[in-house]
Amino acid sequence: MARTSSHVAAPRSHCEALAWNAPGLRRWERVRVVRRTCDCETVFYELCQAGSLRFIRRTMRTAGAPQVEESDRWLAAEADAMWTALLFGLVR
Ligand SMILES: [Zn+2]
Incomplete structure (x- = not known):
């Protein structure tokens, strides 16, 4: 992967849990990936833009x-703040 790829840190002890939902049925929606973590991991994340x-x-x-x-x-x-918190292991 490109050297700019990021990896998420291990969750901290005070890591907050995000709500993870099944993908909505919004197939007409145009989603653009703004950032992504390295896909060398079993779990990877993408910051997506959908409308505003x-x-x-x-x-x-x-x-x-x-x-x-x-x-x-x-x-x-x-x-973007959530994304940063995710990378630093503060939310997961
Ligand atoms: Zn990697």
Whole structure:
């Protein structure tokens, strides 16, 4: 992967739990990936832009089909803060 790829830190002891939801049925929606973590990990994350809101998509590789879940949606500034917190192991 590119050297700019990021990896998430291990969860800290005070790590807060995000809500992870089944992907919504919004297939008409155009989603753009703003940032992503390195996909060398079993679990990787993407910061996605959908309209004016952003959310984090979590993909877990399993023996079968990858399991995809989405966080709640936030305004860009809040979503970017969540993304940073995720990378530092403060939310998961
Ligand atoms: Zn990697």
